[in-house]
Amino acid sequence: MKLELRSIQHRFGKKQVLRDISFSLSPGVYGLLGPNGTGKTTLMRIMADVLAPTGGQVLLDGQDKDKLGDTYRAVLGYLPQELGMYNHFTGRAFLRYIAALKGLTRSEADERIEQLAGIVNLADELDKKCGKYSGGMKRRLGIIQALLNHPAVLILDEPSVGLDPLERVHFRKLISEISSDRIVLLSTHIVSDIDFIARQVILMGQGKLLRQGTPAELAGELAGEVWQAYIPARLLPQLEEIGTVINVQQQGEGLDVRVIAGRPPCEQAMPVTPSLEDVYMHHFKSTPGSRKVALSR
Amino acid sequence: MKHLIGFELRKLLILRVWIILAAAIGFTAFWFISTAYPKGMNSILAVYKAEPERVKQLIGPVDPQLAEKYAYRLDEERAEDSDKPDEEKITAILEQHYTVTGYQANLFKQEVLEAQQKIARMEERGEQNTFAYRDLSKWLTMWGSLELPGFYVTEDWLHLFLYTSGFPGVCGVWIGLLLAFGLAPLFAGETVSRMDALILSSPSGRLRIVAAKTAAAVLFAVCSVTLIFASTLLIACLPFGFIGWDAPLNDLYPTWATPYHLNMLQAFILQYGIALIGAISFAVVIGLLSALLRSSISTSLIAAGMVIAHLFLNDRWSVLLPTFLLNSGRLLQSYSTYNWFGYPVLYAPFALACTLIIGILAALLSPVTFSRWRRSPS
Ligand SMILES: Nc1ncnc2c1ncn2[C@@H]1O[C@H](COP(=O)(O)OP(=O)(O)OP(=O)(O)O)[C@@H](O)[C@H]1O
Ligand SMILES: [Mg+2]
Secondary structure, three states, X not given: OOXXXXXXXXXXXXXXXXXXXXXXXXXXXXXXXXXXXXXXHHHHHHHXXXXXXXXXXXXXXXXXXXXXXXXXXXXXXXXXXXXXXXXOOEHHHHHHHHHHHOOOOHHXXXXXXXXXXXXXXXXXXXXXXXXXXXXXXXXXXXXXXXXXXXXXXXXXXXXXXXXOHHHHHHHHHHHHHHHHHOEEEEEEOOHHHHHHHOOEEEEXXXXXXXXXXXXXXXXXXXXXXXXXXXXXXXXXXXXXXXXXXXEEEEEOOEEEEEEXXXXXXXXXXXXXXXXXXXXXXXXXXXXXXXXXXXXXX | OHHHHHHHHHHHOOHHHHHHHHHHHHHHHHHHHHHHOOOOOOOHHHHHHHOHHHHHHHOEEOOHHHHHHOHHHHHOOOHHHOOOXXXXXXXXXXXXXXXXXXXXXXXXXXXXXXXXXXXXXXHHOOOOOOHHHHHHHHHHHHHHOOOOOEEOOOHHHHHHHHHHHOOOOHHHHHHHHHHHHHHOHHHHHHHHOOOHHHHHOOOOOOHHHHHHHHHHHHHHHHHHHHHHHHHHHHHHHHHHOOOOOOOEHHHOHHHOOOOOOOEHHHHHHHHHHHHHHHHHXXXXXXXXXXXXXXXXXXXXHHHHHHHHXXXXXXXXXXXXXXXXXXXXXXXXXXXXXXXXXXXEEEHHHHHHHHHHHHHHHXXXXXXXXXXXXXXXXX
16 A cells, blocks of 8 residues: 655645645655644645645555545545534544544444553543543544544654553554554654654655655665763853754753764763754754744753 | 435534524523413413313304394403403404404405406306406306305414515525525635545535535424424414314414415414425525625525515515515415416415525526636635
8 A cells, every 4th residue: 555645735724734735645654743833734734634735646556546436535544734623522432423424323433432542541531522532532532533544644743742651652652553554644843752653654744755764774865973071151152053953951160062963062072872852853853932832852 | 325415404503503403492481472372361272272162162163143232342351451341351362263254254255255256247248258357257166166264263373374474474584594604615615624625535526515515404494494383383283272273264364365265273384384495495595695605694694684575575576586485375365366378376386496496596506606616716
């Protein structure tokens, strides 16, 4: 199975949000990574057939999704960034409704709901009204609804937002387990989410595809350029001129810093193995706002 | 599909709908009890309650001699308003009503006679091929087949008719409001609850969901009309044992000119059917508006505007308003035709067809409108 995007463009009014995006996906987990407002959600909405792009094609096994129509949507599982629900429905009724939309019979639906609710720890909350759910419960309900129809293509827009650390671990495990025979695309700006489970990373910036590759490949591009050093605080501005300072930690009298630079930024700098986070910072440090996001996780 | 329709109905049945329904039935009960039910000996219905056997003896076609005998009652004050003792009042009411009916029967015969003479004159002048001639002959055929006005107790049905189809036709207004406020979120509600993305991305997210929603809207309309009509019928007629159900429709003053040979019950059922068609078409139109505007508030305001408008518009082109048939009695009230290349076509079937076509057009446009959501997502 292959899902292919060909020259996807999108414009909202005069604003060009996506520019000529092409890539193809085969079974496995892909992480869509990029700062706020890059167009990740827009791209996923197009793939989920919710938004008609102003240009380009999405093909499933070589066939245009618009030609496949219902057949294309039948293989989809989609978790929108902002999940809607009916506040006066219980979680169970909501899931039954989604199952009906996906064409499941009542008994198939009930069986599947029990099974998935067990996996994401929501079984005890299913008979509560959706309006009373916490953020994390809503997210888990969203994950269940996306998985109801055993989707071959799973599109998850920031699935782990609002999950506590334990649930996040459960979620990662679930995704790894189910990804052997299906395409999973998940967006996030939490680098560690992807680091653990994504086979491939798709790096997006300002509506463009910047890089696609395994985490190791992407990190490899920075080999020999990431440094760790213990410096007195007064040297920090100097370092910021030489390279990109990724991380600063107070350590006794001085600072522990991590820097990306073409050459050793100072005498005491030691080369370290680059991580995916270094790659992210390397690409987006200059974008205001992205730094805050990366540091605050 | 059955599942989906069930869920769509469930989404529609929110508290607001039950409140409007309860208000409608409550208001109906209040109106009938306070203005239509007899108070003291103030109507033929009250007389019937007091002395049913005596009234029943008179019921039926008018005996001209008896009507003549009571003619002196026409010079008296209106019997219901007098302050005589009840026993005298009952006699006066019965006799006055009887002689009025005799007078109406004569008028009826007179109309037939005049029309026959007019037709004969037209034939002499060789006007058989004109629209006027065909129209008058058609009227005479229909009118001639009616029963002569007779003596019946139909006040309960009169109030029922006034309530459904007088001005304002309160039944139609309640049904209209139920639909306007109940169905406005049919599509727009998905935008508000941000469910549009999940629906559009599902395999049922194009035609099937629109079909399910439209079917739910139709069911909603059918239930609304049925509940409102049934409750009104019961409130209006049950306390009087449905007396007069088999009396001819032209016994009521708003429908004295009806060309249709129907009794009260048949006319009521027909009204129900007409209101059903009106409500179904209106429901589909509201669905279309809801998909087009994607706002429950603007949809319900426009729909409520149509409900108000149908009270005031009554020329033949008001049939283009999808709410026109909510006042379901207007089609039965008089003889009204339409000149179709020189031939008279009854207005009633024409109006029904117009409303049906509006509904069908709206149903066909809904999927197109809904699929445009993908071009401008919320
Ligand atoms: N309906 C819309 N109308 C106009 N502009 C929009 C619309 N939706 C998104 N945009 C714009 O498109 C751009 C991309 O938005 P998008 O939500 O796809 O980004 P994102 O990468 O998902 O961001 P985030 O990480 O914050 O979720 C933004 O500049 C946004 O303002
Ligand atoms: Mg987003």
